[in-house]
Amino acid sequence: GAVVxxxxxxxxxxxxxxVKIECRSxxxxxxxxxxxxxxxxxxxxxxxxxxxxxxxxxEQGVEKDKFLINHASLTLSTLTxxxxxxxxxxxxxxxxxxxxxxxxxxxxxxxLVL
Amino acid sequence: xxxxxxxxxxxSIQEGENATMNxxxxxxxxxLQWYRQNSGRGLVHLILIRSNEREKHSGxxxxxxxxxxxxxSLLITASRAADTASYFCATSGTYKYIxxxxxxxxxxx
Numbered sequence: 001g002a003v004v005x006x007x008x009x010x011x012x013x014x015x016x017x018x019v020k021i022e023c024r025s026x027x028x029x030x031x032x033x034x035x036x037x038x039x040x041x042x043x044x045x046x047x048x049x050x051x052x053x054x055x056x057x058x059e060q061g062v063e064k065d066k067f068l069i070n071h072a073s074l075t076l077s078t079l080t081x082x083x084x085x086x087x088x089x090x091x092x093x094x095x096x097x098x099x100x101x102x103x104x105x106x107x108x109x110x111x112l113v114l
Numbered sequence: 115x116x117x118x119x120x121x122x123x124x125x126s127i128q129e130g131e132n133a134t135m136n137x138x139x140x141x142x143x144x145x146l147q148w149y150r151q152n153s154g155r156g157l158v159h160l161i162l163i164r165s166n167e168r169e170k171h172s173g174x175x176x177x178x179x180x181x182x183x184x185x186x187s188l189l190i191t192a193s194r195a196a197d198t199a200s201y202f203c204a205t206s207g208t209y210k211y212i213x214x215x216x217x218x219x220x221x222x223x
Contacts, residue, residue, distance in 0.1 A: 036213075043213045044202070044213040046211070046213075049209065093156065100209065101162060104159075105156050105159075107155065108155070108156045110154070
């Protein structure tokens with residue numbers, strides 16, 4: 001099956017720093033990728049839709065200036081958590097759309113902000 | 115985004131028993147998918163059912179979809195300890211997938 005990777009798999013950073021998370025589709029091109037956030041024992045919450053070559057579409061309540069998304073190529077989308085704070089600590093998961101029906105998920109990135 | 119509701123929130127059964135999880139959603143959909151997530155890990159796709167389908171099988175999994183009631187169920191037969199995980203439904207109207215609240219399943223050996 002298709003493979004989507006995320007890097008890093010986990011990161012610990014100090015409050016106030018920025019963290020970049022990469023999402024790559026390894027064997028297919030994805031014009032659309034999604035970013036989700038998951039808090040412990042909760043479901044995945046869609047943060048934004050990342051479209052190659054255009055601006056990301058953010059869900060209601062998600063600060064676009066805090067969570068910067070760049071989808072510069074058909075195989076790479078990045079999420080940058082700017083000026084991270086402890087409340088941003090979470091599990092971030094990306095997915096890449098191969099077709100309208102087929103969405104492949106990355107393994108996730110665990111962020112801990114101290 | 116509006117999440118779907120799943121029930122039960124948690125389910126504990128003995129190995130060999132069947133496990134049933136239900137998912138309700140709010141808007142019209144093109145398809146509904148079920149995923150499994152082991153603790154702290156990524157998502158594993160289990161099964162996709164389209165809006166014009168009523169039932170689908172995959173191994174020990176059986177999924178039903180009732181679009182009139184905006185609900186779906188996932189049945190795992192002859193459960194195993196390895197089935198212990200969280201299970202999520204996800205609905206799609208267009209490209210976006212909206213996840214349900216999830217059911218935490220524990221299968222006791």
